[in-house]
Amino acid sequence: MSPQRSRSLALAGLLAPGTLLLAGFFLVPLGIMAVYSLLSPGLYGGVEWEFYPFNYGRVLGAPLGDVEEFDPVYGGIFLRSLRLALVTVAVCLLLAYPAAFWVSRLPGQRKPLVLFLVTLPFFASLIIRIYAWMLVLKPTGVLTRAMEALGLSHLAPDLMFTEAAVVIGLCYVLLPFMFLPVYASVEKLDPALSQASADLGATPLQGFLRVTLPLTAPGILAGCLLVFIPALGNFIVPALLGGAKVMLVGNTIEQQFLAARNWPFGAALAMLVLATILLAMLGLALRSRRDAGEDGRA
C-alpha cells in the first residue's frame, strides 16, 4: 500500500466517528426540528403532516401577512428575551473587562492561580450556582438579612421573581464565558503602545478609546457572543429566579413541548432563536473579516 493511500485511509478512519455522530444525532435532529416547525399541530399533541407556515406567523405576525394567528404576546416575550440577554452581556462585560486587566498585570507566579480560580466556577453545577442566588434573593434571604443588620431594612429590595433577579442569575452563570476571551486579548496587549500614545500627548481617555479598546475588540466581541447565545435561550434561570412573571423564550419553548404539547410552534420558536444567533455570529464573522482586511491595507 502506498503511503499516500494509507494516509487517506487513516484520514477517513479518523473522520468516520465524528461524521456518524454529528450526522445522526445533530444534523438530522436539527433538520427534523426545522421540518416540524412548518407542520400543523395535531389536535392531541404530535403533528399533522401538512404544510403550515403560521407557527412563525404567530410570533412575527404582520410581516407574513398572517393577522389571524398573530399573538403579540409571543413577540413581546421574544423582545424581552433579547433585551435581558443584551443587558446580561453588558453587565458581564462591565464586570469582566477591568478584572481581565487586573489579572494580566499580576506577577508571574500568582497569575496562573487566579486564572484557575476564575475558570473553576464554570465547572460548578449550573443548578447549584442558581440555587446560591435563590438563597441570597428570596424574601427572607441573605440580602434582606444583611440590610436588616445594617438598619436599612426599609430599603431592602424584593428582587426575587423580577427581571433583575434573572439578569443577576444569568450574569453569575455566564461570567466565565466573558472573562476568558476578554482576558486572552488583554493579555496580548503591548503596554508600550498605550505608553507611546501617552508620550505623543493623548489623554488617558483618548489612549483608551483609540488604542486599548480597538486592540481588545476581538476578545470583547467573542465574549459578548459567547454570553449572548446561552443567555437568549436559557430557561432554568428564569424558571427558578423569574417565576411566572418573567417569561422568556426559553420557558415558552419548554412549555410548548412539555405542557401545551404544541410541538410545531415550539420548534418554530427554537428555529427563531437559532436564526437570531446565526445572524449574530454572521455579523461578527463579517466584522472580523473587514478588520482583517483593514489591517492588511495598513
Added chain:
Amino acid sequence: MSTITGGRLLGAWGIAFLALLYLPIGLILVYSFNANVVNMMAWEGFTLDWYRSLFGLPTSLGRSANYVQSTATLLAAVRNSLLVAAVATLLSTVVGTCSALALTRHRFRLRPLYQALLVMPMVMPDIVLGIALLVFFVGVGLDLGLHTIVAGHCVFLSSYVFVIVSARLAGIPSDLEEASADLGASPWVTFRRVLLPQLAPGIVGGALLAFIISMDDLVITYFIAGVDSGTLPLYIYGILRRGIKPEINALAMVLLAFSFVVAATGLWLRSRRQ
C-alpha cells in the same frame, strides 16, 4: 501618583470580582452546617447532621427533617448520572480525539466545514439541541432513557474534547511523527509510540472536563430523559421547583467538591508542560 491609585482601584475591582464568583457558593457551605431545622436562614449552631443524613448515618435532626423524601431516589439519580457520564465521556473522548487528529494533522478540502460543524454543538443554545434531540428520538420511535441521554451528551461533549485536544495538538510539533514515518513506521505505530505519549495528558484532561460537564448537564438531559432515568441535576431541579429545603445544602456541597476536584485535575493536566 494617579497610576498608583488606578492600580489600587483595579486591584480592588479584581478582588471584588473573585469574591462575587465565590461568595454565593460560600453561603451554601455556611448554611450546610446550620443546625436550625425549622428556619434554615437563621443560624442556630454548628452541625454535621445534614452531611450525616446524606450518607444514611444516624442524626439528631428528628423525623420531620429527615433527608429528602427517599434516599433511594437520590441514590438512583446519582447512579444514573455516574453511568451516563462514564459512558458518554468514553465515547466522546474517542470521537473528539479522532476528529482533532484528522483536522490538525491532515489537509483536506472539507476541513473548514468540519471545523465549524465540530464546534457547533458546543456553541448552540442547550435548549435548541435538547428539543431537536427530543423531536428526533420520538420521531424515530426510540423510548427515552439512559441510552438517549448518553447519545445526546456525546454530541456536545465531543465538541469540548475536540477543542481541548486540538489545542494540545497544535502545541506539539510534528517533526517527530514525520521522522517516525520516514523510518518506515505505520501511521498506527507512529500514533501509538510517538504522538500518544505526548498527547495523553491533554486527552485525559479533556476527558475529565467532559465527565464533569456531563454530570452537571441539566437542560439537554431535561428534554431527553425518560421517566425512570432522572439524573442528579434533574433531581435537584425538581426539589428546587417545590421550594428551598435545608437538605439541599449538604448535597450541593458534596457535588461541588466532587466537580471541583475532578475539574481541577483536568485543568491541571490540560495545561501541564511536557
